[in-house]
Amino acid sequence: MICLSVFKRRMFIRTVLVIVLILFGVFLVFIGKQHIVVFANEEVYQDGKIFPALTKVRIKIGEETFELEPGDRVSVEVVGLKNAFLIETLADGVVDKSITFPLSLKLERMVIISLPLVVAGSSNVTITE
Amino acid sequence: MCSFGQIGKVIERFGWPRLIIAFFLVALFASAPLVNVRIDTSLSDVLVRVGMNGILVLAMVPMIQSGCGLNFGLPLGIIAGLVGAVTSMNFSLQGFVGFFAAILIAIPIAAILGYFYGWLLNLTKGDEMMIATYVGFSSVAFMCMMWLLLPYHNPLMLWGFGGSGLRTTISLQAFWLQILDKFLSFHIGNYFFFPTGSLVFFAVVCFVMWAFFRTTTGTAMMAAGSNPQFARANGVDVDRMRMLSVVMSTILGAIGMIVYEQSYGFIQLYMGPFYMAFPAVAAVLLGGASVNKATITNVVLGTLLFQGILTMTPSVINSLLKTDMSEVIRIVVSNGMILYALTRKEQVKKR
Amino acid sequence: MKGRSLKGFILSNIVPIIFLVFAALAIPISGLSYRYLFQEIITRLSRDTFLVLALLVPVLAGMGLNFGMVLGAMAGQIGLMLAVDWGVVGIPGLLVAALIGTPISVLLGFLCGYIMNKAKGREMVTSYILGFFMNGAYQFVVLYCMGGIFPIKSPQLLLSRGYGVRNALSLAGIRGALDSLVSMEIHGLSIPVATFIVILAFCLFLILFEKTKLGQDMRAVGQDMVVADGAGIPVERTRIVAIIISTILACYGQIIFLQNIGTINTYNSHEQTGIFAIAALLVGGATASKANIVNVFVGVLLFHLMFVISPTAGKNLIGDAQLGEYFRVFVSYGIIAIALLLHALERRRVRIARMKMENESVV
Numbered sequence: 019m020i021c022l023s024v025f026k027r028r029m030f031i032r033t034v035l036v037i038v039l040i041l042f043g044v045f046l047v048f049i050g051k052q053h054i055v056v057f058a059n060e061e062v063y064q065d066g067k068i069f070p071a072l073t074k075v076r077i078k079i080g081e082e083t084f085e086l087e088p089g090d091r092v093s094v095e096v097v098g099l100k101n102a103f104l105i106e107t108l109a110d111g112v113v114d115k116s117i118t119f120p121l122s123l124k125l126e127r128m129v130i131i132s133l134p135l136v137v138a139g140s141s142n143v144t145i146t147e
Numbered sequence: 148m149c150s151f152g153q154i155g156k157v158i159e160r161f162g163w164p165r166l167i168i169a170f171f172l173v174a175l176f177a178s179a180p181l182v183n184v185r186i187d188t189s190l191s192d193v194l195v196r197v198g199m200n201g202i203l204v205l206a207m208v209p210m211i212q213s214g215c216g217l218n219f220g221l222p223l224g225i226i227a228g229l230v231g232a233v234t235s236m237n238f239s240l241q242g243f244v245g246f247f248a249a250i251l252i253a254i255p256i257a258a259i260l261g262y263f264y265g266w267l268l269n270l271t272k273g274d275e276m277m278i279a280t281y282v283g284f285s286s287v288a289f290m291c292m293m294w295l296l297l298p299y300h301n302p303l304m305l306w307g308f309g310g311s312g313l314r315t316t317i318s319l320q321a322f323w324l325q326i327l328d329k330f331l332s333f334h335i336g337n338y339f340f341f342p343t344g345s346l347v348f349f350a351v352v353c354f355v356m357w358a359f360f361r362t363t364t365g366t367a368m369m370a371a372g373s374n375p376q377f378a379r380a381n382g383v384d385v386d387r388m389r390m391l392s393v394v395m396s397t398i399l400g401a402i403g404m405i406v407y408e409q410s411y412g413f414i415q416l417y418m419g420p421f422y423m424a425f426p427a428v429a430a431v432l433l434g435g436a437s438v439n440k441a442t443i444t445n446v447v448l449g450t451l452l453f454q455g456i457l458t459m460t461p462s463v464i465n466s467l468l469k470t471d472m473s474e475v476i477r478i479v480v481s482n483g484m485i486l487y488a489l490t491r492k493e494q495v496k497k498r
Numbered sequence: 499m500k501g502r503s504l505k506g507f508i509l510s511n512i513v514p515i516i517f518l519v520f521a522a523l524a525i526p527i528s529g530l531s532y533r534y535l536f537q538e539i540i541t542r543l544s545r546d547t548f549l550v551l552a553l554l555v556p557v558l559a560g561m562g563l564n565f566g567m568v569l570g571a572m573a574g575q576i577g578l579m580l581a582v583d584w585g586v587v588g589i590p591g592l593l594v595a596a597l598i599g600t601p602i603s604v605l606l607g608f609l610c611g612y613i614m615n616k617a618k619g620r621e622m623v624t625s626y627i628l629g630f631f632m633n634g635a636y637q638f639v640v641l642y643c644m645g646g647i648f649p650i651k652s653p654q655l656l657l658s659r660g661y662g663v664r665n666a667l668s669l670a671g672i673r674g675a676l677d678s679l680v681s682m683e684i685h686g687l688s689i690p691v692a693t694f695i696v697i698l699a700f701c702l703f704l705i706l707f708e709k710t711k712l713g714q715d716m717r718a719v720g721q722d723m724v725v726a727d728g729a730g731i732p733v734e735r736t737r738i739v740a741i742i743i744s745t746i747l748a749c750y751g752q753i754i755f756l757q758n759i760g761t762i763n764t765y766n767s768h769e770q771t772g773i774f775a776i777a778a779l780l781v782g783g784a785t786a787s788k789a790n791i792v793n794v795f796v797g798v799l800l801f802h803l804m805f806v807i808s809p810t811a812g813k814n815l816i817g818d819a820q821l822g823e824y825f826r827v828f829v830s831y832g833i834i835a836i837a838l839l840l841h842a843l844e845r846r847r848v849r850i851a852r853m854k855m856e857n858e859s860v861v
Binding site for chain 3: 288483
């Protein structure tokens with residue numbers, strides 16, 4: 019490095035700096051981006067099978083809790099890459115099943131999660147419309 | 148430079164921005180028929196606007212010639228004109244009587260304001276333009292308060308429902324709307340209207356200015372502007388010349404405002420006059436003037452070009468692009484011209 | 499000796515003293531509670547100080563009051579618009595806006611400095627007009643290009659015709675991001691500590707900057723361009739750098755300002771920025787050739803105090819709040835006019851004194 023002229027060294031440092039800043043900016047966008055997550059408790063088809071809507075389901079995400087009847091949808095705004103939500107199915111007021119589902123998002127603006135699919139343990143729970 | 152010869156000299160004298168704008172204007176007129184814009188309507192619009200704005204642009208000349216720079220304090224003269232107009236309307240004077248009464252009332256007010264303004268500028272040689280701008284702004288704001296308080300009582304001018312204070316816009320319909328424009332005017336066909344009255348008035352005032360600068364006082368004023376030390380050595384009272392030029396500019400501003408109002412049809416009070424110096428400055432610069440040199444030709448040419456652009460751009464470009472870009476173009480053109488003038492070196496004046 | 503220094507102190511700080519007297523008289527008339535005033539002042543200090551700080555560097559470099567700071571404000575707004583468009587919220591949103599605004603500010607600052615160099619002696623008017631000119635360019639970009647040539651993802655930002663940004667943009671995700679980062683409540687007054695930390699950190703930066711070589715160069719250029727040139731300082735370049743720094747700071751200042759307000763008025767927010775910042779600086783006792791950090795804080799405090807008091811005082815005094823409004827506008831512009839006048843008189847006095855010295859040395 020010492021062999022390079024002062025000018026070249028300055029350009030090198032400046033280019034590195036610019037690249038670092040751009041990467042930092044990209045990083046910021048990833049961690050700061052706001053997404054809309056829609057939870058849909060509706061009947062859904064996947065791989066030729068029908069997954070019926072759940073009778074009653076409770077979702078905890080962040081500090082908010084929602085209870086959904088069949089056919090309900092609720093949308094929540096989340097920020098960042100990793101957001102987990104707790105899903106509990108209720109049968110006659112008693113917690114039947116409880117799954118903590120990790121939600122990893124990248125740059126999507128909005129994503130729709132099908133709750134029946136989550137409860138059924140399916141690998142792909144997002145639905146597109 | 149030598150290799151370009153004649154053309155280079157012309158370009159150097161006119162400056163690129165002016166040539167570009169002149170070509171732009173010609174292009175606009177040429178393309179007008181292609182987008183269903185009538186040339187005769189446009190032409191008469193331009194002529195009306197030249198008569199409307201010309202004297203305001205002319206008001207720039209005395210101060211430029213005497214070395215006081217661009218008159219950003221034009222609002223002072225405009226305010227004098229507004230007071231004159233409003234007072235004349237308060238007494239329900241109509242027609243030419245109303246018009247000339249407005250002018251007669253405005254002139255002494257303009258003279259007093261000009262005297263004060265000139266005194267300020269003489270105190271601050273070298274920084275005139277900035278101070279002029281803010282003196283202009285403060286006085287507009289001050290008048291805003293005054294319009295609310297002054298004891299005018301003609302109900303046509305006041306706020307409705309017995310409120311106190313003048314309205315923001317007062318219609319001239321019952322008074323002297325377009326009194327100059329229509330004087331001796333004529334139509335050609337259905338669309339062309341030649342506002343003889345205002346153009347003649349403009350020409351007369353231009354002539355008076357031109358004659359003034361040929362008198363001893365006029366030449367003394369130019370000398371004070373181009374070379375103060377030399378002028379002083381020759382017995383010219385530079386400060387007095389500058390003061391005189393400011394008073395003249397302010398009076399012209401007052402008259403110009405009254406002419407503007409009669410053509411426009413409304414008196415705009417409160418914040419109306421706030422930015423009115425800028426189009427006038429841009430117009431005179433567009434016509435070839437610089438910060439320290441301006442001729443009557445600059446005024447006429449500049450007003451024609453500037454108002455031409457302002458008239459033609461909305462109609463043509465809007466029909467072409469289906470969008471209203473006129474505001475943006477106006478901002479870019481007028482401020483660009485002023486910028487160009489500010490960044491040029493001082494020109495040597497021809498004797 | 500003591501009497502003279504008191505008189506000297508009053509004369510050289512006449513503007514803030516007038517404002518103080520005015521405030522003292524008007525507060526009781528306005529009938530506003532001290533608690534309300536305190537809260538307003540705290541909020542406004544946190545919101546507007548950074549913008550006024552941006553004006554210090556060009557004054558140091560002898561370029562007068564940088565009306566071209568509007569260009570930085572526009573850059574900051576564009577940065578915020580893109581951050582909102584991409585849905586980035588909170589502190590990352592502010593940082594993204596700053597990251598986008600910075601290169602734009604550098605470019606615009608360079609342009610501004612370059613043009614101001616071409617108009618030596620008339621820098622203030624030139625930067626003033628340049629501000630207007632750039633407003634036209636900004637409108638062109640924001641009103642016509644964005645959404646069309648320049649892609650904007652979220653349709654809520656656009657006008658109904660499909661291109662061009664809407665007039666009022668909600669900054670819901672970013673609102674108060676910096677303010678509430680670290681916030682304190684004392685006696686019911688909420689204080690945005692984080693913002694103040696940023697401001698104070700920046701003041702520290704300014705103080706240190708003045709001690710660097712670049713800072714000293716600027717001071718030299720500000721005092722006498724010819725002498726500085728003779729000492730080997732690249733005068734033109736230094737002046738441009740001063741303006742670039744000022745523009746970048748104006749960009750950040752505008753972002754801080756807007757995150758407090760919570761909405762961008764796409765076509766209006768930046769217009770008053772320059773005027774109010776400069777008025778505040780002048781109210782604080784600065785002149786176009788001399789300004790320090792104390793001027794900034796005192797100025798923001800007094801100027802905004804008057805801002806808040808005038809409408810209500812005017813209403814109670816004369817029965818018309820509108821009058822109070824106009825009075826405020828009048829005072830803002832009048833102050834700048836008076837300060838410019840004093841500045842010009844001072845310049846003239848210095849010039850005459852220098853000529854007298856030269857004549858005497860010749861004799």
